[in-house]
Every structure is written in C-alpha cells, then in structure tokens.
Amino acid sequence: MHESHIWGGIIRKAWPTEMEKFRDHLLRLDPESRRLRFGMPVGDEFIRDYASRSPGLDGLLYGYFREGEMHGAAELRQIGDGLSHDAEAAFSVEEAYQNRGVGSALFERIVRSARNRGVSRLYMNCLAENRKMQRLAKKHEAELHFDHGEVSGQVTPAGSTYISLWREAVEDSAGFVMAVMDFPLSLRPAA
Numbered sequence: 001m002h003e004s005h006i007w008g009g010i011i012r013k014a015w016p017t018e019m020e021k022f023r024d025h026l027l028r029l030d031p032e033s034r035r036l037r038f039g040m041p042v043g044d045e046f047i048r049d050y051a052s053r054s055p056g057l058d059g060l061l062y063g064y065f066r067e068g069e070m071h072g073a074a075e076l077r078q079i080g081d082g083l084s085h086d087a088e089a090a091f092s093v094e095e096a097y098q099n100r101g102v103g104s105a106l107f108e109r110i111v112r113s114a115r116n117r118g119v120s121r122l123y124m125n126c127l128a129e130n131r132k133m134q135r136l137a138k139k140h141e142a143e144l145h146f147d148h149g150e151v152s153g154q155v156t157p158a159g160s161t162y163i164s165l166w167r168e169a170v171e172d173s174a175g176f177v178m179a180v181m182d183f184p185l186s187l188r189p190a191a
Contacts, residue, residue, distance in 0.1 A: 007097065009066030011105045012171065014073070021070040022061060023051035028071075030095050036130045037092045039150070062109045064093065064102045071097045074106035076113055076122075085120040091133065103136050111140060115157035116168055122155040 014022060026034075026047045035041050038050075054061065054075065064072030072093035079086040089110045093103050114122045124142070126133040128149050137144060142153035 006064070006102060006105050007066070007100045009064050009071065009097075009102075011062060011064055011102075011109060014061040014063040014070065018063070018070070019051060019054065021065075022054060022063065022073055023048060025063070025070040025073055025094065026051055026092065028094055029092060033092065033095060036127060036133070037090070039125070039127055059087075060113060062106055062113075064097065064106060066097075072102045072106055074110045076110050078119075079123070085118055087114050087117075087119045087122050089114070089122055089124045091124075091136075098132070103132070104139065107136055107140050111155060111157050112164055112168060114155075116160045116165055118160070119157055122157055124153045124155075126151050126153075 026037075027044060029037060031041065034047070038046075042050075059075060059077035061076075062074040063070040073091070075090045077088050077090075078084055079088055089107075091103055091106055091110075093106070111122065124133070124137060126137075128146060128151055130151070134144060134151055134153075137153040137155070140155060142155045144151055144153050
C-alpha cells in the first residue's frame with residue numbers, strides 16, 4: 001500500500017460522489033497547464049461542462065488527494081464500442097505538485113487498470129511542446145509519433161495477472177475507506 005502514498009497525499013480511484021473534486025482540480029489548473037491538458041486554451045465554463053461528463057460509464061478516474069482535495073488526475077476512457085480493446089488516457093497535475101512523481105504514479109495506475117480491463121492499446125495525445133508528458137510517456141515505454149504540432153503516444157499494456165488484479169482490488173478497498181474518511185460528516189446519512 002505504500003506505493004499509493006506520495007508527497008503527503010494518496011493516489012486512489014475517485015468515486016462518483018467526488019466529481020466536484022475533479023472539477024475543482026481542473027479549475028485550479030493555471031492557464032498553461034489547462035492549455036497543455038486540453039490542447040487549447042479553455043475557460044471555466046468549458047471545464048465545468050467537461051467535468052460534468054467525466055468519467056462516465058466508459059472510463060475511470062484516479063486522483064492524487066491531499067487533505068481531502070484532488071490535486072492531480074488520470075483519466076482512462078474506452079475508445080469505440082463495448083468490444084473495443086483501445087482506450088485513451090489523459091493526465092493533469094496542478095503546478096505546485098508537478099515534478100514530484102505524482103504524474104508517474106498516476107500513469108502507473110492507469111496502465112495497470114488498462115491491463116486489468118483487457119486494453120491492448122492505450123493512447124495519449126499531447127501538444128509537441130508538452131515535454132513533461134512526453135518524458136512521462138517514454139518512461140513508461142510509450143511509442144511516440146510526432147505529427148503537425150501534436151504528439152500521440154501508444155502503450156501496449158501486458159496482460160492482467162492474478163497479482164495485478166489483486167493489487168487493484170486491495171488498493172480500491174483502501175481507497176474507498178480513505179474516500180469515506182474524507183466525506184464531509186454533514187453529508188453522511190444519519191444513523
């Protein structure tokens with residue numbers, strides 16, 4: 001479980017009741033981080049709309065949580081129909097938490113989750129000037145392709161194993177407990 005703890009926070013799945021934390025994280029991104037995350041400058045209304053549709057039934061969301069707030073996120077979304085073995089990943093980390101291993105830890109969770117769901121090709125796209133994302137993708141053995149100001153990366157996850165499935169299940173259980181502990185007392189149902 002120690003791999004989930006990083007820089008005074010924890011990496012865990014975000015639950016449906018925490019989508020406002022995802023929205024607030026995206027709203028806290030500085031203008032340059034927003035542009036690099038979405039591939040263009042985006043305003044608050046775009047982010048609110050985007051977060052209201054995330055992650056949906058076709059994906060999942062991991063977050064870097066510190067003191068009950070999300071400060072980094074990794075999204076995994078299936079591409080195509082229910083039989084597709086392709087998925088897309090997207091990442092965002094607030095500036096104050098960059099260069100601390102948060103992005104790498106989020107990337108590892110997404111690759112393992114993709115592997116455990118039978119994904120054979122995991123894609124990610126970024127702008128050509130997003131060197132941090134490119135370094136992160138290369139660190140995790142992504143194949144990078146440069147084309148007209150954009151870079152697309154592809155990771156081929158290994159097949160799932162009993163150990164990879166077990167680790168995700170154990171981390172999900174611990175993450176659920178952490179999410180419940182962060183859930184405001186005023187919103188909990190009365191006993």
